[in-house]
Amino acid sequence: MPTPSLGSASAELIQDLVAANRILAGEGVLDGFGHVSARHDKDPGRFLLARSMAPALVTAGDVMEFDLDSNSIDARGRTAYLERFIHSEIYRVHPEVQAVVHSHSPAVIPFGVVGVALRPIFHLGGFLGVGVPVFEIRDVGGLATDMLIRNATLGAALAKTLGSAPVALLRGHGDVVVGRSVREAVFRGIYTEVNARLESEALRLGNGQVVFLNEEEAKAAAETNSAQIGRPWELWKAKALAESG
């Protein structure tokens, strides 16, 4: 049976996580499915994730706590997402990761099923410059899975594919985006979608001939942008709260 965590998560972290759910839904990155989690700020061996529900409707009372085996600490009758192993296995092997988004981001999905790399088309996609790996579930789960990351083995394989990248694509499924904070993961989730849309359009307009950011430009832009996340965050949060009424 799981032991209690080392303390209560901060109210600010819970607030950011609830906002993240609503922002990502409002911006079209999450639909009725998908989820976003945060590593517990008092206990790095725990993480916070909503109960199994549509992200747009999440409130603070829906946030559950899990250990790194994806055991629920405080279920109280609440049902957990089948794919919580995405989160636990990434937190287990990537200590710098503080937040994880799993989505069916619509402009991104096509990049996961064809041999075209997702690359930084503009400065706001700079974080993609380190490369975006694609996870093929058949390599570890065989030819007859239901495509879900529904156990620790699949989660560990995905975490390994992700490596130190901020984004990995899941073939025929969606993607995973991580950040050093909830806000950074949200920022990256939104601009992964925007970058995918712009890249797809540019590749068509230019018949495949596109000038992408080079490695140094991408790295420098990513560093600059990570310091500016508060600016769109205030807007996204205001919009998400307005929509929630």
Place this chain on the structure above:
Amino acid sequence: MPTPSLGSASAELIQDLVAANRILAGEGVLDGFGHVSARHDKDPGRFLLARSMAPALVTAGDVMEFDLDSNSIDARGRTAYLERFIHSEIYRVHPEVQAVVHSHSPAVIPFGVVGVALRPIFHLGGFLGVGVPVFEIRDVGGLATDMLIRNATLGAALAKTLGSAPVALLRGHGDVVVGRSVREAVFRGIYTEVNARLESEALRLGNGQVVFLNEEEAKAAAETNSAQIGRPWELWKAKALAESG
């Protein structure tokens, strides 16, 4: 003259049917035209369908009852849809079907007029893995129809083309989606549209080279997803009610 049904349809079924009309309109699957029906839960020889009106405006008082010859049981001056034969003929020959959606789903229509198959591009489109037949009205109605399924002969031919598939395309017109419940038909209607949009985009991005879900993945994913429909349903319903004021 039609005989009374074996009992009143349950209030929950009527509620789901009204919600289905508004959800499918809100998600852009239905426009001012199109319709959704449910088989009567007390009498499998009857079905429920709104009077001839825009789906987004349907209320419980607009729901009419029909027999499997598309005769109205309780018209009370209300006008029936010209294409109600889509519903009656499908219910007649497919006993497992409990709900039918007919739409002009915008991303789907192109697939009905070119020789490209609609196939599962991601897990949420898994139910498409059994194949999506295309109904050519010229084969049964000749070269000069108004494209509508306006009688039992055309309806029966469409029901035959559909077979045991969850979706059939109508060339130059739209599509038909069926489910084992109203909620499943709504889920499939929405994700048929989403899958079509993603597939079209992926085919262009990959110059026709796309890794689709294989047959087993599609089947397994479809089974998993059918057990998760309550999650997006709550969201869609909340949004549809909010829009209705």
Place this chain on the structure above:
Amino acid sequence: MPTPSLGSASAELIQDLVAANRILAGEGVLDGFGHVSARHDKDPGRFLLARSMAPALVTAGDVMEFDLDSNSIDARGRTAYLERFIHSEIYRVHPEVQAVVHSHSPAVIPFGVVGVALRPIFHLGGFLGVGVPVFEIRDVGGLATDMLIRNATLGAALAKTLGSAPVALLRGHGDVVVGRSVREAVFRGIYTEVNARLESEALRLGNGQVVFLNEEEAKAAAETNSAQIGRPWELWKAKALAESG
């Protein structure tokens, strides 16, 4: 100086015209520019058109009356659209036309600048089956116009190009849609836009190989649909009024 008209236009016609302005703006056919008119129902030598303003904001008090030379009957300080000659010249030579829409309908504009014909991709575009002519202003106005139909000569040339068709494209500008009622013109305006969007997508998906409605299907579908316009009209009107607050 213009003489008085043969009577006041009916309140219902004015109401439909105001609704038409707001509906076409709400559905994205009209932007801040464009306009819609109705032939006077008491005097076929007159027509009604808003003062020069954004269609989304039009109220009954903004509707002006014009004769078929585009002279204002009741200006009272209100400014007329520069392009009112589109309307007057069409009403002059096409007695069956009761309403005219001029728009910069976004999916339609590309069809006016390339050699690809706008054709009925689905039954709701059936009215396009008689053919959609393209007006080239250079043929009558020379190589240095400002592209606007700003006088009777240009208006008459456009009316001639239109002929008995329901839609004509204006190269590098937009389109003109006519109807036998305000509601029919609105219906056709909206489904010209939808058909263009679907056709463009289908041509790409099918690499130019598309099964369009044949001439007889298009004609039969157009006749059926013209009898069903009340259905979407109620929805569009409800939405437009809700947006206006």
Place this chain on the structure above:
Amino acid sequence: MPTPSLGSASAELIQDLVAANRILAGEGVLDGFGHVSARHDKDPGRFLLARSMAPALVTAGDVMEFDLDSNSIDARGRTAYLERFIHSEIYRVHPEVQAVVHSHSPAVIPFGVVGVALRPIFHLGGFLGVGVPVFEIRDVGGLATDMLIRNATLGAALAKTLGSAPVALLRGHGDVVVGRSVREAVFRGIYTEVNARLESEALRLGNGQVVFLNEEEAKAAAETNSAQIGRPWELWKAKALAESG
């Protein structure tokens, strides 16, 4: 230390600048980033620009004053945009410019990274007829910038690339649009986005064969349109205020 300006900016200019921020955000030209400025109407050596924040949230109290070296006159603890040098260097060398928009306009970005020219596809894009230069930051900043115009040297180089054109694209970043008034800059910003969307679509539909406005048509259309800006402005402003609640 900067000296005081020659007088207070007019209330109407401030109002237009606040409206411009909200309009461009509402129309999708600006996202959480980007900015719009106005030259001070009492002192051509000064300009007005919001503090570093999302444009959709800007109020009159957020507007700061800068000199042409991008020094803040009245910071009072407010943080300035990193890229204010875009504005100062354009105002310095282009005396006719009264307003500047910098955006990540989504349909425009692809044109900045492929070799396809942005050209007037319809009359409302006529102002693009003089040509749209592309600024390559590598030419002046080298191969390892963060893509931002973060100093006077980069700003001056961009202002030189812009020349007397109304629009310049920034490779891998976005664009700059200028006007002889705030309203003209907003008009051009919105129709640069619309024109890009239509041109991209037309190039695909026509396999690269498109009839653009010729030079004289573009010039004449641009002159006509500049006199009609009040019409959409009233609409955009009404919408932007309604959204702000």
